[in-house]
Amino acid sequence: MTDNILVAEQVTKRFGGLVAIKDLTFAIPRQSIVSIIGPNGAGKTTFFNCITGFYTIDEGEMVFDGIRLNGREANQITRLGIARTFQNIRLFSNMTAIENIMVGQEPHLTSTWLGAIIGTPFSRREEVDAEQEARRLLRFVGLAGKGDAMARNLSYGDQRRLEIARALGSKPKLLLLDEPTAGMNPKETAETTQFIRHLRDELGITILLIEHDMRVVMGISEQVTVLDYGEKIAEGKPAEIQSNPRVIEAYLGRGAAASATINTAA
Amino acid sequence: MKNIDWRYVLRLGLIAGVVVAYVSAIGVLVTFNSRSIVAGVLTLGQLILYIAPLWAGYLVGKKVLADGGSYLESLLSGLGVGVLSMVPVLGLIILPHALLPNLRRIFVNISPDLITLLTFQQESLLSGSLLLVGLMTALGLVGSATHLIPTQVRRPLAIALLWVVLVGMFSELLIQILRPLNRTLVTTFFQGNALKSNIALALFAITAALNWIVTSQRETVKTQIKQLPSDYQKGLYIASLVLVFILFMLLPRVVGSFLSEVLVNVGLYILMGLGLNIAIGLAGLLDLGYVTNFAIGAYIMGVLTSTSSLGRGQLSFWVVIPICIVSAMITGFLLALPVLRMRGDYLAITTLGFGEIIRLLALSDWLRPLIGGAQGIVFIPKPAIFDFVFGTSSQLYYIVFFGCLLVLFVSVRLNNSRTGRQWMALREDEDAAKAMGIDTIQTKLLAFTLSAASGGLAGAIFASKLGTIFPNSFDLLVSINVLALIIVGGMGSIPGIMVGALVLIGLPELLREFAEYRLLAYGVLLIVMMLARPEGLIPSEIRQRELHDEEVISTVENPSA
Numbered sequence: 001m002t003d004n005i006l007v008a009e010q011v012t013k014r015f016g017g018l019v020a021i022k023d024l025t026f027a028i029p030r031q032s033i034v035s036i037i038g039p040n041g042a043g044k045t046t047f048f049n050c051i052t053g054f055y056t057i058d059e060g061e062m063v064f065d066g067i068r069l070n071g072r073e074a075n076q077i078t079r080l081g082i083a084r085t086f087q088n089i090r091l092f093s094n095m096t097a098i099e100n101i102m103v104g105q106e107p108h109l110t111s112t113w114l115g116a117i118i119g120t121p122f123s124r125r126e127e128v129d130a131e132q133e134a135r136r137l138l139r140f141v142g143l144a145g146k147g148d149a150m151a152r153n154l155s156y157g158d159q160r161r162l163e164i165a166r167a168l169g170s171k172p173k174l175l176l177l178d179e180p181t182a183g184m185n186p187k188e189t190a191e192t193t194q195f196i197r198h199l200r201d202e203l204g205i206t207i208l209l210i211e212h213d214m215r216v217v218m219g220i221s222e223q224v225t226v227l228d229y230g231e232k233i234a235e236g237k238p239a240e241i242q243s244n245p246r247v248i249e250a251y252l253g254r255g256a257a258a259s260a261t262i263n264t265a266a
Numbered sequence: 267m268k269n270i271d272w273r274y275v276l277r278l279g280l281i282a283g284v285v286v287a288y289v290s291a292i293g294v295l296v297t298f299n300s301r302s303i304v305a306g307v308l309t310l311g312q313l314i315l316y317i318a319p320l321w322a323g324y325l326v327g328k329k330v331l332a333d334g335g336s337y338l339e340s341l342l343s344g345l346g347v348g349v350l351s352m353v354p355v356l357g358l359i360i361l362p363h364a365l366l367p368n369l370r371r372i373f374v375n376i377s378p379d380l381i382t383l384l385t386f387q388q389e390s391l392l393s394g395s396l397l398l399v400g401l402m403t404a405l406g407l408v409g410s411a412t413h414l415i416p417t418q419v420r421r422p423l424a425i426a427l428l429w430v431v432l433v434g435m436f437s438e439l440l441i442q443i444l445r446p447l448n449r450t451l452v453t454t455f456f457q458g459n460a461l462k463s464n465i466a467l468a469l470f471a472i473t474a475a476l477n478w479i480v481t482s483q484r485e486t487v488k489t490q491i492k493q494l495p496s497d498y499q500k501g502l503y504i505a506s507l508v509l510v511f512i513l514f515m516l517l518p519r520v521v522g523s524f525l526s527e528v529l530v531n532v533g534l535y536i537l538m539g540l541g542l543n544i545a546i547g548l549a550g551l552l553d554l555g556y557v558t559n560f561a562i563g564a565y566i567m568g569v570l571t572s573t574s575s576l577g578r579g580q581l582s583f584w585v586v587i588p589i590c591i592v593s594a595m596i597t598g599f600l601l602a603l604p605v606l607r608m609r610g611d612y613l614a615i616t617t618l619g620f621g622e623i624i625r626l627l628a629l630s631d632w633l634r635p636l637i638g639g640a641q642g643i644v645f646i647p648k649p650a651i652f653d654f655v656f657g658t659s660s661q662l663y664y665i666v667f668f669g670c671l672l673v674l675f676v677s678v679r680l681n682n683s684r685t686g687r688q689w690m691a692l693r694e695d696e697d698a699a700k701a702m703g704i705d706t707i708q709t710k711l712l713a714f715t716l717s718a719a720s721g722g723l724a725g726a727i728f729a730s731k732l733g734t735i736f737p738n739s740f741d742l743l744v745s746i747n748v749l750a751l752i753i754v755g756g757m758g759s760i761p762g763i764m765v766g767a768l769v770l771i772g773l774p775e776l777l778r779e780f781a782e783y784r785l786l787a788y789g790v791l792l793i794v795m796m797l798a799r800p801e802g803l804i805p806s807e808i809r810q811r812e813l814h815d816e817e818v819i820s821t822v823e824n825p826s827a
Binding site for chain 2 (some may be wrong): 052103116121
């Protein structure tokens, strides 16, 4: 199973009496783009939080690149090579774009406060390098020239890009994107979709995606997993998922618009 | 007349009037009347009386013009505000006189002195009141009329006025400084403890002209400097730093012992402000118990250097200073442990509790054999290098000055480092910071620990400056003062802390006779700051953008999600 970068084995997460995730077994092949979809409240973001260590899982096992994640703190897990973005953008709003990315580089920075006060050549060198790397990442996500703007003053689309750049700062092996196209217009969505594929092809990282926009999901995913009430109800190639009766039922059973397709979900 | 918002006029006029009536009734006017600004023309009490209608007139005139009103309408509204602001004050004069002679038993400050002040020493109450009505109305009018003057003229005039007021208010100090230099200078400029009126006029004209020249030339000079080669610019920068350094080194010689004492106190609070700024301004940890570190520093200095029976070791000041700093850091670290998982309000309340615990411990009988309980520690020697003793404030100034330089240097370095970024990330969003791989526990501990260091330093200097320490020097007010100076100066802004310390610690020391109104003034200042300038006097660039970019923010926060 070395071709899987992340393996979740019968993971269960409860909140009091509520079972948010139930017996979820799940694997992400290396260098693939995998999507998790499901109606609102299906447990997608909860699963993200379980991977990244924000929640401790109650049962089961989570293994990343051969390392057991159970019981590790979120910051330790990030240092192992998992980076994430948030559903509702959570940039450091009163810091500049460059500073945001430099915070993202934390796992690779080693200078200490004492070094900073004394101004050792090492910590100076590291700061300069980190800033250069941050500017490079800024260019990579298409935000060149906006490095000194406060994060909060960037446009919505730019903030999403900056969040990805910040996540890339940690040089992750696995990147978790929580609804990267939420709130975007069709043009921005298309650009972002392009960009995610480009990310994988260019940097060779694995991408796990939560997404409501079915055009994005079906367009770029190599594997789609469908959650409903914390359980996996389907898994497979996008085309298989689209015709799966249980998936259609899960979506329509929500009482959303009486559309026969799942295009309008979210 | 349709462009005048009469309700606004009514409200503002009455507010101005009530403010004047209030400060009269609590005795501020009479107390402040003892300080003359321009001899025979203006006292501080009168200034306070005049400012309210003037300011209200200015605001109301601004609003009318902003609503598209004409200058005439703006003047008319100013007139209205002036008249209205009179009503409560007039009540204050007439009520005790005509209807409620017993009012004075409750409001003891509505004294004959106050009435005399309000009626301009007129024989008859009627003519005096009429004079007051006329003056206040005129001031409302003048306030609104300031909008007739173009901005580039109005600003220098306002600043010149401020200068005259400041120089006049502190004439006594200036006289003390000038007298040893040149006696005739003093008699030409000052009369009693105030500016002479012709000198005040000249000062007004000169400062206005200077200000006008400076503002009009600033940009051209700036661009000229930018055109210089970078080596020159660097040289210019270093030269100005050296100049500032020399000025600060000469300061205590110039200003004399009283002002040196004030500067030392301001310096101690700058030290604490810079320290607390790490916790609050950078890491966003609202620590209301900063006095803890101050007390630890002071008591360690006291115990280890005192020559009294409580003293242990009788070590030298210079040996104990590092011990004080390290002890404060250790305390900061230990007290941070139980509050690591707390956020926001809970953290504030808990740290508030720590501050009180320290004071009570110092007072307690339990620790009395060690630190003297309520009697405190006495005979703490002054710092000395070989035979040179830093005995006076003008000498202690240098210790505080270099302490501030050191802490300033450390603050700036930390501010622009990986550690500073970790703190800021923690302040902005703790969860996101954690997701970036930041060990939030370690980062918080470091913030509390380093923040405590300069508090310990300030406490140590404080102890040897006073020579004696008592538990009641370490009450909540110290924490509040430090917090307030950070807020007034500007959260996270290092120059702001210095200005905040000057305003909140320096000014009250210079206005010692009004000490009983100190907390009132604090309260008013904090409220006015929160309403008018929430980012502080000299905000950090970040806060300024944060609070004044509302348009940008709203587009960012309301996406189509």
